Amino acid sequence: xxxxxxxxxxxxxxxxxxxxxxxxxxxxxxxxxxxxxxxxxxxxxxxxxxxxxxxxxxxxxxxxxxxxxxxxxxxxxxxxxxxxxxxxxxxxxxxxxxxxxxxxxxxxxxxxxxxxxxxxxxxxxxxxxxxxxxxxxxxxxxxxxxxxxxxxxxxxxxxxxxxxxxxxxxxxxxxxxxxxxxxxxxxxxxxxxxxxxxx
Amino acid sequence: xxxxxxxxxxxxxxxxxxxxxxxxxxxxxxxxxxxxxxxxxxxxxxxxxxxxxxxxxxxxxxxxxxxxxxxxxxxxxxxxxxxxxxxxxxxxxxxxxxxxxxxxxxxxxxxxxxxxxxxxxxxxxxxxxxxxxxxxxxxxxxxxxxxxxxxxxxxxxxxxxxxxxxxxxxxxxxxxxxxxxxxxxxxxxxxxxxxxxxxxxxxxxxxxxxxxxxxxxxxxxxxxxxxxxxxxxxxxxxxxxxxxxxxxxxxxxxxxxxxxxxxxxxxxxxxxxxxxxxxxxxxxxxxxxxxxxxxxxxxxxxxxxxxxxxxxxxxxxxxxxxxxxxxxxxxxxxxxxxxxxxxxxxxxxxxxxxxxxxxxxxxxxxxxxxxxxx
Numbered sequence: 001x002x003x004x005x006x007x008x009x010x011x012x013x014x015x016x017x018x019x020x021x022x023x024x025x026x027x028x029x030x031x032x033x034x035x036x037x038x039x040x041x042x043x044x045x046x047x048x049x050x051x052x053x054x055x056x057x058x059x060x061x062x063x064x065x066x067x068x069x070x071x072x073x074x075x076x077x078x079x080x081x082x083x084x085x086x087x088x089x090x091x092x093x094x095x096x097x098x099x100x101x102x103x104x105x106x107x108x109x110x111x112x113x114x115x116x117x118x119x120x121x122x123x124x125x126x127x128x129x130x131x132x133x134x135x136x137x138x139x140x141x142x143x144x145x146x147x148x149x150x151x152x153x154x155x156x157x158x159x160x161x162x163x164x165x166x167x168x169x170x171x172x173x174x175x176x177x178x179x180x181x182x183x184x185x186x187x188x189x190x191x192x193x194x195x196x197x198x199x
Numbered sequence: 200x201x202x203x204x205x206x207x208x209x210x211x212x213x214x215x216x217x218x219x220x221x222x223x224x225x226x227x228x229x230x231x232x233x234x235x236x237x238x239x240x241x242x243x244x245x246x247x248x249x250x251x252x253x254x255x256x257x258x259x260x261x262x263x264x265x266x267x268x269x270x271x272x273x274x275x276x277x278x279x280x281x282x283x284x285x286x287x288x289x290x291x292x293x294x295x296x297x298x299x300x301x302x303x304x305x306x307x308x309x310x311x312x313x314x315x316x317x318x319x320x321x322x323x324x325x326x327x328x329x330x331x332x333x334x335x336x337x338x339x340x341x342x343x344x345x346x347x348x349x350x351x352x353x354x355x356x357x358x359x360x361x362x363x364x365x366x367x368x369x370x371x372x373x374x375x376x377x378x379x380x381x382x383x384x385x386x387x388x389x390x391x392x393x394x395x396x397x398x399x400x401x402x403x404x405x406x407x408x409x410x411x412x413x414x415x416x417x418x419x420x421x422x423x424x425x426x427x428x429x430x431x432x433x434x435x436x437x438x439x440x441x442x443x444x445x446x447x448x449x450x451x452x453x454x455x456x457x458x459x460x461x462x463x464x465x466x467x468x469x470x471x472x473x474x475x476x477x478x479x480x481x482x483x484x485x486x487x488x489x490x491x492x493x494x495x496x497x498x499x500x501x502x503x504x505x506x507x508x509x510x511x512x513x514x515x516x517x518x519x520x521x522x523x524x525x526x527x528x529x530x531x532x533x534x535x536x537x538x539x540x541x542x543x544x545x546x547x548x549x550x551x552x553x554x555x556x557x558x559x560x561x562x563x564x565x566x567x568x569x570x571x572x573x
Contacts, residue, residue: 064214068210069210072203072206072210073202073203073206074203074206074207074210076207077207077210077211080211081210081211081214084214084215084218085214085218087218088218088219088221088222091222092221092222092225092229095225095226095229096225096229098229098230099229099230099315102287102290102313102315103288103289103290103291106290106291107291
């Protein structure tokens, strides 16, 4: 087994927020990104939820991977195990949100359970495994990616609020102009790329 | 042979079992709201229920039936309840059904309110009287080509104390593509004195869930759940002339009202003008009974009006729209200068048109009472 790369967790945290934003650099987690970015409140809630799921799943999956799968030589089971852990965490989070804020629960609707299949979540866990992060690095990477996703969806929701009032050509209204906006955001974020190392 | 063959299934099941355990433990902790107190009408009634369920369901389990046509799916908007304590903002599922005034007044749909903390609510006093009855269909009879008279026998020893004009909710089971039990409101057409039985008039509405069931599937001897009584449509005890207008199954409350006045021996104590509008003669029913009442009671007048009488109907009564006939009687036939009260039951279109006629001829909204089909 290779040893973990030498990157300070704090660097990794900032790198995954800005320079290698999971959404804008890897384009992962697009579906709910587009669907829930219509208003700031729900975008904020979903961003928070995704961040919590990312931190928890990164941590739990790291432990499962390094203390169960690797010692037993069962790395080939990682996909199924990762997904199971993610699904369980989302289930619990769903209960927590239902308890804490009924209106956020209703606003997120189907996208709350769908965090399970948000590819950003599985993406982060798999990057963590491929890049061989140590536990603290995995935590920083999970938290950073979550914050990055949260930041991106908030930026998009803010822009969509302006775009709603702009004279968008009929054929481009809705998802069309949103895709173009995301493309521009991604290009802006590419300006940061290469400044910090993530692997 | 690789040991992984044995270890892999074990590891996967072990991990899933551990996750399942964590989920069920969190479910027990997170979805356990303990006992919740419901304070109804400033302490008139206090209930303690297990939290976590919708308010509508918790109330009905305690024998308080808030009217609801969809049975708690949030699709009818009927189960409105005023909440006096803070239970958080309105849900997106509620707002489409609430007016601005209701939102400001903290009115909620009780099926969408999940009981998490103690709650104070305001409901009409009359709801305390509402009960659920497991009735049995005693008789189903066609009174016209599209209206059935359904007689429900209540369980031994139970009776509904209601006022003529009020309605009950009848519940039909899932059938065909309808996956859940559905409730709809129907006025009682029997008089309160007929203890142990409730009668309803059900008109076939194309595509209607409950009406289609009643017309196609409901059999005598079958069980049917009835929740009653609801509603504010009832006769005000004054000496004013009653101007009653009905169409179709809007006959139901008036049948009950007239029978009730006969039962109480007060049929001749005030003038009653009963206008019934229909398209053709085959839409008319209870004619014999109503004509008998007219000949027996001097102060009861029955006017049936056909809007499209057919040649074979051989119709000698009034023709034309019910609004025109009503207008004619209000201005020409009925005695001038009497105090009048309007009572209307029927489809929204007919009601609105008739109310306009009543207003035009000097009747005021505070003296017009109606039961509009939703």
